[in-house]
Amino acid sequence: MKLKKSLVVLVSGLSVISACSSNSSNQTVVPEQNNVQQVSASATRGEKVVEIKLKKSKDDLMALNIKGFDLFGFDNKAKTIRARVSQDEETSLKSLNLTYKVMPEKNMTSKGLMTGYMSYAQMKDKLQALADKNPNIASLADIGDTWEKTQGKSPKNDIWCLTITNKEKKTKTAKPASLFIGGMHARELAPPEIMYKLAETLVSQYGKDPAITELVDTRDINIVPMVNVDGRIQVEQGNNWQRKNTHGQGVDLNRNFDSYWNYQGLKVPSSWIGSMTSPGSETYSGTAPASEPEVKAIQNYYNVKKINAVLDMHAYGEMFFWPVGYSDIPVPEAAIFKDLYENSFKKINYSGGTSLSLLYATTGSTDDYGYVKHKALGLGMEIGESFRPSYQEVETMWTQLKPGLLYIIKKSNIVL
Ligand SMILES: [Zn+2]
CATH class of the missing domain: 3.40.630.10 (Zn peptidases)
Incomplete structure (x- = not known):
């Protein structure tokens, strides 16, 4: 009954939704974040793109998001995600204990639109x-x-x-x-x-x-x-x-x-x-x-x-x-x-x-x-x-x- 009720009210009000979460049995475990980083990294990011191997997919994605990584290209089967990283972010990846490899983003060196695309x-x-x-x-x-x-x-x-x-x-x-x-x-x-x-x-x-x-x-x-x-x-x-x-x-x-x-x-x-x-x-x-x-x-x-x-x-x-x-x-x-x-x-x-x-x-x-x-x-x-x-x-x-x-x-x- 409890579950059914929570489904019905899911989108009907914030206070109810908050209440639902305490009853939910399959709740995502959120890693503790002590120092939330306010990110203004886009200006310092260069062209460096890495492919990150996720260990605990949900927790890792949550942690990377909270740290403000520019994430893209999630591969649900391989459990990898890519990010364009600054030097600081690369250091941060290491502190999260995540392994990664540098992998340039395809066709990024050709500036502007490529042949065939319309402006x-x-x-x-x-x-x-x-x-x-x-x-x-x-x-x-x-x-x-x-x-x-x-x-x-x-x-x-x-x-x-x-x-x-x-x-x-x-x-x-x-x-x-x-x-x-x-x-x-x-x-x-x-x-x-x-x-x-x-x-x-x-x-x-x-x-x-x-x-x-x-x-x-x-x-x-x-x-x-x-x-x-x-x-x-x-x-x-x-x-x-x-x-x-x-x-x-x-x-x-x-x-x-x-x-x-x-x-x-x-x-x-x-x-x-x-x-x-x-x-x-x-x-x-x-x-x-x-x-x-x-x-x-x-x-x-x-x-x-x-x-x-x-x-x-x-x-x-x-x-x-x-x-x-x-x-x-x-x-x-x-x-x-x-x-x-x-x-x-x-x-x-x-x-x-x-x-x-x-x-x-x-x-x-x-x-x-x-x-x-x-x-x-x-x-x-x-x-x-x-x-x-x-x-x-x-x-x-x-x-x-x-x-x-x-x-x-x-x-x-x-x-x-
Ligand atoms: Zn998009």
């Missing part, structure tokens, strides 16, 4: 062309400004959303709306390309592929390939490691959403938020929930459309996430999410679960926001095996990911 400006033109050539099924909208544009700089930096649906085909009830997001983190190059390929495929195969025709007739599909436009342009200019937006030292947009922002409790210790409250950290969450215009743009879109499913695509690590990021206690609808996973990305050997169950806790994320605030299917992904795969690899990834993405669109009519 932000090219992407905007290509989305516009899709809409112009197919006005009956596609339309392009500017859904908001970036940080730089709100500051009177970079007047062209808008966030674009392509909506794909057969406008003439009416249905008895409103068509289920889904939202696909890429480019939240600027240095992750594959997701915007995959998002564009999804858009291009839906539009170009309409009337040719019966399954796609059915989706475009009966679903309202919204695709935002690049959210973090300011950060993206930094990458295009050769700042390959840029992850956050460009507000101050940068805000991690995927920690800035108005859903359990900077939350502590349950399985998230108070020391956890150290890295999120430190402006130099790669997971800095900003000064307030939805303080960033890019986040406001996405949140506002829920006022434009009743979004029933959201999928936020990141890189890298081959994982599929469902709510809630800060807990590994199943939400009441866990069976629905598990079913979605088993029929989509499990088929290409992606790991599936909540962020905490697979990796580490996340709060203030896009996918949780959709689930917690709008009862949408809140989904997240880490795709691929590097930040900067060759374009040929992106093509292969698209072939692998396409069936799962189309399946999510098909299932975007699920009501939670």
Whole structure:
């Protein structure tokens, strides 16, 4: 009974959640942190990347996160994670008794975009062309400004959303709306390309592929390939490691959403938020929930459309996430999410679960926001095996990911 009750109230209130944790039998053991390091390491980090072998996966990831490491590329099978480290952080790794090897990040020495990738400006033109050539099924909208544009700089930096649906085909009830997001983190190059390929495929195969025709007739599909436009342009200019937006030292947009922002409790210790409250950290969450215009743009879109499913695509690590990021206690609808996973990305050997169950806790994320605030299917992904795969690899990834993405669109009519 106790457990059942805790499931129902999981997302209904902070005080209740805190109370739940004391009853939970499978609670994560959190290592004691005596000296929480306030990190401003990004400025001192060079190009040195290490692959860390995790011993106690959960505890080690927690400890590394609390210390503010820039972590990426978790390999759930090999139990390794990568980090870009400063000299001090390398010393810190040794003090944590973790073994690691230096392993340069793929294609990081080639500055800017590699052959095959489109720039932000090219992407905007290509989305516009899709809409112009197919006005009956596609339309392009500017859904908001970036940080730089709100500051009177970079007047062209808008966030674009392509909506794909057969406008003439009416249905008895409103068509289920889904939202696909890429480019939240600027240095992750594959997701915007995959998002564009999804858009291009839906539009170009309409009337040719019966399954796609059915989706475009009966679903309202919204695709935002690049959210973090300011950060993206930094990458295009050769700042390959840029992850956050460009507000101050940068805000991690995927920690800035108005859903359990900077939350502590349950399985998230108070020391956890150290890295999120430190402006130099790669997971800095900003000064307030939805303080960033890019986040406001996405949140506002829920006022434009009743979004029933959201999928936020990141890189890298081959994982599929469902709510809630800060807990590994199943939400009441866990069976629905598990079913979605088993029929989509499990088929290409992606790991599936909540962020905490697979990796580490996340709060203030896009996918949780959709689930917690709008009862949408809140989904997240880490795709691929590097930040900067060759374009040929992106093509292969698209072939692998396409069936799962189309399946999510098909299932975007699920009501939670
Ligand atoms: Zn990311």
